[in-house]
Amino acid sequence: MATLSPFLSKTPLSNTPTISFSSSISTPLKWKSITSFSPSGSSSSRSRRRIFIVQSKIREIFMPALSSTMTEGKIVSWIKSEGDVLSKGESVVVVESDKADMDVETFYDGILAAIVVPEGESAPVGAAIGILAETEAEVAQAKAKAASAGAAAPASHPVASTPVPAVSPPERKKVAESAPSGPRKTVATPYAKKLLKQHKVDINSVVGTGPFGRITPEDVEKAAGIAPSKSVAPSAAPAASPKPAPAAAPAAPLLPGSNVVPFTTMQAAVSKNMIESLSVPTFRVGYPIITDALDALYEKVKPKGVTMTALLAKAAAMALVQHPVVNASCKDGKSFTYNANINIAVAVAINGGLITPVLQDADKLDLYLLSQKWKELVEKARSKQLQPHEYNSGTFTLSNLGMFGVDRFDAILPPGQGAIMAVGASKPIVVADADGFFSVKSKMLVNVTADHRIIYGADLAAFLQTFSKIVENPESLTL
């Protein structure tokens, strides 16, 4: 039961604007617009959690994001003291960001009830640094709030702003302890140290994989559970079922010398999707296809930049036109969702992960355009520049391991799709035709996994028959 398949789909990354090696996902905003203490906008979700703030008109003063690269700010000085009456537009505090000292103004009238973060100390962007009460009467209440905020701030904040994923740190610590630490001291590179601080990762919990066992930035990012140099957008993730955790948890005692490497974001997403696929009743149908004609065509069009992937995607798309149910999906367990477009996702292994760039409208594009498009997508995937719609809009997936000599395999259905096709290698075999003549033909085995809630055996068989006809008479592909 080999199970390599493409399963990076929508959820984990869908709300990131791009998948790329950016240090920040925040769009550069004009700082003025952020310097408000308003509990609205980006911080609204937080204030909603603390409902009473809104009710009592006690507002938190947040550490503003003064620049797009700022993750935390230091309070240079409080211009106002506790108890001072503030009016809208007045400067209240001077904040030192990674770049400059800036005066921060209040957008509300009120009384500075409490200073949560004193001068000289730092707070992450979005954390409460002070409390603004609207009236005298609320000052006491605000102070009480400040006391709790002060205590809770370090714990509550990462959830909201800087993405420190909830990868269980105690577990990792245990690993580090059990691994022979040796006499060498822990060496971390300058950037690794910065990341340790930024993601609040304990240096002792990180296993160094760099030269001379030093801790590299990648090690820290792995330990922090984030993709290399990229912020995670956590808001879509909570949808994940809580079950995977216990499933993964029954940790067998580590063998001495073994090495625990946490998942990257991409790997975590694959893992999640794999677990999710268990809730879908799938079945598999295989089909042998003679590829001599296809191979001949491929030789002809190869000089024009056409790839085998494009040929297969095109063939699958053309077959799907005739069998729309195989291109459908079951979203709620109660209905068919027929997709208007035929978007063929193709699994690509990239460094440390797997991604499925999508050839959109593969049935409508001609072979050459499709090949060109594919080339672009692969380049983008390699450089991690794929836009979300370029990897999560697939309606049918193609996974090809033929180039490794694999003759057949079986793919796991990615969430949100009805079927996935696993393509093995084309190999010469001796066949006997209807007249009893022997000949040597190239044969490839394809194996489709489908969601039986919507796609039944006959549907899939019919689809495969159509697919096989197209491949065995591939002239139509070039039309």
Place this chain on the structure above:
Amino acid sequence: MHCSAAFSQAATSATAVPTISGSRHVGALHSSSSSSSCTLLIPSKPINLRFCGLRREAFGFSPSAFTRCSNSQRVRLPSRRRFKGSNVSASLGDNGIPKSFDYDLIIIGAGVGGHGAALHAVEKGLKTAIIEGDVVGGTCVNRGCVPSKALLAVSGRMRELQSEHHMKALGLQVHAAGYDRQGVADHANNLATKIRNNLTNSMKALGVDILTGVGTILGPQKVKFGTDNIVTAKDIIIATGSVPFVPKGIEVDGKTVITSDHALKLEFVPDWIAIVGSGYIGLEFSDVYTALGSEVTFIEALDQLMPGFDPEIGKLAQRVLINPRKIDYHTGVFATKITPAKDGKPVTIELIDAKTKEPKDTLEVDAALIATGRAPFTNGLGLENINVVTQRGFVPVDERMRVIDANGNLVPHLYCIGDANGKMMLAHAASAQGISVVEQVTGRDHVLNHLSIPAACFTHPEISMVGLTEPQAREKAEKEGFEVSVVKTSFKANTKALAENEGEGLAKLIYRPDNGEILGVHIFGLHAADLIHEASNAIALGTRIQDIKFAVHAHPTLSEVLDELFKAAKVNF
């Protein structure tokens, strides 16, 4: 040779004194003579006259005599020229009898300082030779400012291309910016070669003799070059420059433990490099290495990074150039022992506390760059032959770059400029000192105002400065009893900077509110190195704020940052 021609012209026209000088002086003098008043400008002009190597004592007047009034001199001068007319390239001996020299001026060392002096000497009509034991261009051109600018040009672009939010803000899309190390190294090397050729050609074209070989002073006015060539000159300028300074205990192997000499060849880009010293050289290299993907650890003996910069500028620079980059640092520590990588071990650096001398830490890195400053290159110069003792290798000089011997007396006809005297170890300072010396030996007293010499660090963005830092200015004000004011402007308010999406930066003016004198200007921001000259020229020329604030700047340009600075300054009259 020029001289006689000039003289004959002068002889035929007694009023046309200025014609004995270069043509560019002619116009200037004409304008002043037509006004026929003794303006302040006049004194500086006649002293540009070419004296063909005549010692100024022979004339019996000091430059200050010029300043009285130029009328008398207009009458007298032609007669002097006539008197000396036939004497072409020689000089007068100490006893007043003409003594023949091979050259009017010999410069030892063909770096930027020597080159600047040579060019000016030719302009002044001196027969000039320059001795070079290595390659023309010296440190700056071959192993310093020039190739490093090539690397920094690359690093600046890399940094920009890699900065996704910067690109996005401009609406640009760049995928996977990368670089080819050898290509970058070639760019630096090609630039050095090109500038070296330009330098060589400019001297050849002007008739400067380039004598190849190591120069040694044999005695007064006598120099040996190569193995046994001896030449004499009326005046000699030492301009032998400096070499990277490597503290004791540090083993430089040129591969993993390197100096700027090696680093500029960019033979490899380590994953992690320690830079010992956070001055200009260290900072510039940190800019290069981090842009090319290295991580950097600074090791600084003083308590803060970037000593020597105005503290406010240093603080901002640290926030922009250090903190957000892949750089960490150890301050207040000495690197007592640095061992190159060998036998599968990384480079190890032993650190001790700079004050307590207690061992503090041991670092393991992939490479170490020693940027702890530069040491004068004065060994083998034959200074003992003229009774000169160096101080930590530096040749002692007075404010006119005249060499001082062991007894505290001036050595006649011997000058030392540039890194070798240690006054201000900057290429353009050496050149300015050389020009100052040529002015002196051609009869015009000249003292270079070092406070008007700008300095720049070519990081991204750049840092530049001229004059005093704020603490220095305050100290001076305390002593001399005047007030100091400071104004600042931000690049964030500058249209051009914002158009470039490079609003990060600060310009700072330190001045006297009582008379408008500019004491210092410090700039951190886009093209700061190019912007500083408005301020340095103002200091050099003595322009006051109340005057310069009316000068017009094109809009929108970065120069408006300084315009605003001058306009923001409040001068009390």
